[in-house]
Amino acid sequence: MEVTRIVEVEGTPVVETVIETQEVVVTATPVPVEKEEAPDVLGVLPRNETVIADILTGRVGTPGNFNDWVGWKWRDRGMQNLAWEPLWLVDFATGKIINGLADGDPIYSDDFTTLTIPLRQGVAWHDGEPFTAADVVYTIETLVKYDGFNAHSYFADNVKSVSAPDDYTVEIELTQSNSRFHTRFLDRWGVTHIMPKHIFEKEADPVAFEFNPVVGTGPYKLHSYDESGFWTIWEKREDWDKSPTGIMYGEPKPKYVVLQYFANEGAKILAQLTHQADYLNLSSDGLKAVLAQCESCRAYQPTFPWVVNNDPCITGIVFNSTIPPYDNKDVRWALLLAINIPEYMGIAVDGTGVLSPVHIPSLGTYPENFIKPMVSWLTDFELDLGNGEKFKPYDPTAPAQEAEYAVGRGYIFPNDPAYIEKAFGIGWYKYAPDEAAKLLEKNGFSKNADGQWLLPDGEPWQIRCVSNTDTTTHGYRNCIAATQQWKKFGIDAEPYPTEAAADLNNTGDFEVSGNWPAQEPWGAGPDLYRTLDLWNSEYVKPNGEVTGGQVGRWSSPEMDAVIKKLRETDPTDSEAVIEVGIEGLKIAVTEMPGIPTYGYVGFMSWDETYWSNWPGSENAYTQPYAHWGNFKYMMPFLEPTGK
């Protein structure tokens, strides 16, 4: 098998081709069906020069408006993933931070009050104007000037001055010490992009400016879009070698890329089966349907569990820790111990997720940097059950139990410890309903004659787990699985799917929620600032008010101290940030403000009829999604099949 990889030589990513031999077990059963050719749905584009992908965030509501700095603009319609380049970009598949418009790391002063950003030379905007430091300076000054921009408050509060000593250097003076200021320009599904000064400066009101046609520094420029928001077409720019993508990785192969909206999964699947869609986000069942019927389609992994399992998000359950009884960590831990994790995983995602015992996913570089170094601490970690009784909840055999479940379901995969660890994780917690009962009884809970748990005040204990209504989302899946486990434990628990879930979470109008139990980390590099900082007590608001922090509203002085320490740590000093990060994770495990279950799994399929060399698990040269900013970095590596 010929595999294209991106490797780093003295800090610069380069491309190399190697020959690898790999045994692949394919368990999907394609049904070869002779079909007529698909109708030509591309009105003006040649199919064999076009990549068609679905858009994750739905039908574009503002098709003619590309001003991403104001409100919400469906940035994954091709703006962030094809047309624009950020200063830096994380790649969770490789664990690296890639320089885009920047030419290297940010350089902070010792007290983190100034930083210097070196810029890449030879980059031009889509209209041929050179990209320079003046664009970066203009962007920051404009964001500070107009309060209608999303990022206005942050830049106004943090930037004292910004200047360009030369065309390719930017210097920023901060109002206060801030070792993570540069992360505003670090793309991990959303970032502050740079405005083309020569276009925006002509606009009297840059907030109302529609920025149509959009002009970026990425390898693709706007071709056309549907007024109803169903599709956007991007065309490879002729001077692609003046984009950071072209400079780093060479010429993108597809001439056109279409980001298309399908209103339902059935239409998506039919489109792929008729080769009218190359890349799709699907549900678990949708992926199975595609793999079973499409000979030319593949998933991220060639065998069970098929799913994309290197995403940086951790899924699970969140408690509103300001509301009794969830303000009590014993109660939160009891609810965790009442979960039989192999059963839970079967209900939630048919056993396809990677377990994580801590509040970051057991994916990418996180197991090596954080979870494995924490195993001895996790093994020794004890809960106080009362009456002097202690209990060690950590269970290193949980992933093997999940694998056993998958075997029982008839799934075939290598029986190899390394494979099991990668597919199912390193460990989780014991199913211990008796110990859970002791924790509850210690806090005044009791059971009635029917075996149902009563709150300390004698009222029946009811749990309504809030999630959105989309059955494919992990908030929903976690609620379904958790409530079944808790019901079995004797609690009147039910899922509560609602279209208003996001609002209820943000305003604290919930008790238990299927949600991210912690903010996902950056996705590259070991810095957990993004994860831990959201538990900062500065952001905790009374229920009813919108919080900027974790929706569970948990905080502690101990975690505040860790966050403060992290703020004073150089983010590029890996050893130091890992040490402080582990300190924070230990507090999170001890307090268990939310239950981490499995890392986000993406159900995604590629059709290889027109394009091959997709970044699958055996060839993960970049992240695999079309909606992340790195999609543009996939383009030079796709190979036309000649059809």
Add this chain to the structure above:
Amino acid sequence: MTFIRRYLIPRLIQYVLVTFLGITAVFFIPRFLPNDPIVRTITAIQSRGATLDPATIDETVTNLKRMYGLEGSWLEQYGNFWLRLFRADFGVSFFQFPTPVSKLIGIALPWTAGLLLTTTFLNWTLGNIIGGLAGYYSRNRWSRALDAVAMVIRPLPYYIFAFALLLLLAYWVRWFPVSGGTAIGRKVAFNWPFIKDVLWHSFLPALSLTILGGAVNFQTMKLIVQNVNAENYVQYAKLGGINESRIVSKYVIRNAILPQITNLALALGQIFSGALITEIVFSYPGLGTLLYNAIVTGDYNLIMGITTISIVAITTAILVVDLLYPFWDPRIRYM
């Protein structure tokens, strides 16, 4: 003059009052929804991105309130709403900020109106003609066969029926596209390639609506005609030797069609709220998904824009039907 004083003016007052109350309800009801447009916008930006800082959320909320025009009491907002409405200005969409609501409706309405106007008239006309004939000749074999077909089609859930059409004609036979209103890359233009493309893409949604809607009209009309056919005056006419085609057109159909005209007027009024399931199954652009998304995102202005048009359309359609009824029904006279 008696007609104007005793019927028209009270009826017009009723029309204005019902419309006013409907629009007022449309203003207040979304404000009781648990969805807050500002929270929703912040969530959308925050949920995957990194461009909102937790420490500055309060300032962002204030800025969004100002930009969305949600400052002030509900009463002040209500006053402003009516002032804007008289200028046919529904304001800007919150979730699709800063696109004006009128622009969003303007983009979606032609698709919905084109599809639903055509299919509503088509299924109404076909259903009533075939249903009328089947009702009059209800003992014929073909009439009973058609009835059996309609009995099978009508209870089918629309979603299943539409998806079955999609599977059959878009996947297995591959005569039609699986989704969309036009081919990707096709620009809106008044030329034959575009019109042909639109017709090709709208054929399956139109077919699904026509068959199911037609079955409903067929059965309703058939039953009404069967009942009318049994009326004494029809029997007397037959015994009196009046020409059969005259009996069908002047005695039976003219009476049987009256409730169907009311149904048609209501169906036409409802066009302005779109056909949600059709749009979802066929990924077809239109007002249905626009309204649905407006509701789930708490986009007050967009909800008000679409439902105001819908309310005005329905109340006006009923008013027009009421006023025109004497032309169809000789028993009704406004004195």
